[in-house]
Amino acid sequence: MNAAAVATARPHAAAPAHACWHCGERLDPAATRYADIAGVRRPFCCPGCSAAAEWIDRLGLGAYYRLRDQPAARAAEPSAAPSPWARPELARHVVRTREDGRSEVCVLVDGMRCSACVWLIERAVGALPGVAAVQVNAAARRARIEWDATRTPLPALLDTLTRAGYGARPLDAQALDDARRDESHAAQKRLLVAGLGAMQAMMYAVALYIGAFDGMDAVTRDFFRWLGFLVATPVVLYAAQPFFAGAWRTLRARRLGMDVPVALAIALIYAASLVEALRGGAEVYFDSVSMFVFFLLAGRYLEMRARHRAGDVTDALARLAPACADRVRTDGALERVGAIELVPGDRVHVAEGAAVPADGVLESDACRVDEALLTGESEPVAKRRGDALVAGSVVVEGPARVAVERVGADTVLAGIVALTARAQAARPRLAAAGERAAARFVARVLALTALTALLWSLVDPARAFTASLAVLVVSCPCAFALAVPAAITRALAVLAGRGVLVVRPDAVEALAAATHVVFDKTGTLTDPALALDRIDARAGLAPDAALALAAALARGSRHPVAQAIAAAAATLPLRQAEDAVARAGLGLEGVVDGRRLRLGRPDFALAGAAEAALDARADAVVLADASGALATLHFAERPRADAGAAVAALRAQGLTVEILSGDAPAKVEALAATLGITRWHARQRPQDKLARLEALRRGGARVVMVGDGVNDAPVLAGADVAVSLGHGAELAQATSAIVLSGEHLDALPAARRLAQQTLRVLRQNQRWATAYNFAVVPVAALGFVPPWLAAIGMSASSLLVILNALRIGRRRDAHAREAIA
């Protein structure tokens, strides 16, 4: 995502000493690794990050660490498995061969955060032999690479990206026909033609105005008029095409769209000026019509940029569905193929921890899958032979053998993505409303023009034409059309610079009007990493010994509790567990030193024992053997460093802050007390949270929901403004309108202040445009406005709107300091 379209003021370009040099995560002293980067010893949080930094340094691109203004994403550990993209059958789907013999591929690059990433990717890939061009679109997180496939194979290209710490995924070859790029190119050209034309037409018009005062002979006057016609013609016939095309489309559909009055006004002014020039009449308005087109196009262009910035949901499909599948051949052997190659009727093998590549039916006896993607329920679901599995769900207990039924665009997942894409393609509501206002206004002006013409033809037919033309010109719908896009574009750019990515521009309006902020607790208000607090070991067993036993079981699991145990035991001697198995939702079981141990929820761990005193241990993890509990491990959650300040700032803005958590009441209460939050609800399931949000909204509240987990996704979708944290689950981000990329909660109060400022400026702009027109149009209708004054009034009014929009976020440094303090 375009994490920093604008230079950011945040001072974390270089990671502080206690944080990972690559990803900026806080270091766990026990697990810190060191590596020499450019001759200086740097700390790293994990092997992935240190490998990425060494690789970047080896490529000679160490300047990246100086250029960036956001820390990198945590790098995955490089895998040794052979890349499936080496197979020509699979590569064929993603690589296009160009006419000049080069190959071309479009890669979705995950982990791209700021423009320094773009710099790094362009150079790292560009330095490979045979690479002819690399273009990175930071907003869409796509890189398009043209290269000579005989000199560098596709896997080597992807490998360079993964080794530098990015996720690289080739997209379907269709993605290469980038409609957005064509749209943006066309808009840039039109804008330039209109701009150049307007400037030139204005210049000739000034000569005409001066000539009108000083006395200019008719030949020179006509010469300048025809020059104006010359430069205005490409503006009207080429640059203004979108308005004519839009008007024609809506008229053919028998509707009166927004383009109709605009196109009519452009055509009328142009044609009338041409008539005047031909018959040597009083005034021509070629300058006004050019400027009119230019300002309208500028508004459209800004709005298009805002639209293109928003993430492309079709990419979400590429992220959620796996690229490869293990197909079961008729002889029973497995072959690795691309998910796109699957056809209904194929059998695939899905390993534990892998995602199901296509919709199908379970053929093996049983498995458990995580369907959080669809249901939002993070608890895995048990499936039996014959049950349906959907693409994108993750097999947590398996393996599973699946008979494929639907693939590609027919899957449930693709359907969800298509729905979301349709919702996102809608134009921002504010912009649509702004344009409707402009269209209504133009329609009224056209009516007024007709009225003026009618009245003057009764009073003084000779002046009817010039007076009605003056009305048409002096009224300025441009200020209306520009008011919204200018303010919103400016606000989005400023917010992006502060680590707040606004995915849906509508969120700015909703954020400004918010009355309640609801936080999820775990991972949002608290640090996502748990920490082991204390160990109550059975008499005769040293806490460290108990920890070592627990860690032996926990080491293989990716559950956050297990990872906290493994991290706490990092300095203890390593012990091996045999037959370790994970029981989803319950705990781990295995044999250590010949003893069968269980680690997990008390009811699970103590199932085999007679002991039943469980109440006090409700949220602790118990390590037990056949004879009973060996130790109880307690965990603590730390609130995020900036959570207190963020909550206080939001409350100071008059917002009601509330916690909705799935956790136990005691823990939620403790955290709420620490942060000074009085309203909290514990033990909330996603549907409870959703019900609570709906109750709040029924009561008239506008709710901002901040969450991060996959299970928060449906809750986020039910809020007025959904905010997710940058490290959160992919789906949570896909359903949210705002992503806090810097993981700074205190960016939220600052963002709300900015949103309010934006709306204030926007209203000022609209009020100004209304006031201007009310003052000027009647005067023009009476025939008192000379054409030069009409032209100046129109452009000054548009300029004022833009300058006013630029005020948004001007006091940003003051705000940022205040928010951090």
Add this chain to the structure above:
Amino acid sequence: MNVLVVLIPLSIILMVGAGAAFFWAVNHRQFDDMDTPRLLPLTEDPPPEAATSRDDAAPQDDAP
């Protein structure tokens, strides 16, 4: 006023030239990336061996 007869056509020719140059630049994707060029002056000179290997690659230039 005769000087206008020379200067105005000249200005129009210049304008057409500027427009053509801009169209060329847009078609060659010079305006696609508005984010990274601002970083270029801040980078160090590339190490010599990387510079030579990059010459034939020339990531910015893709005249077809």
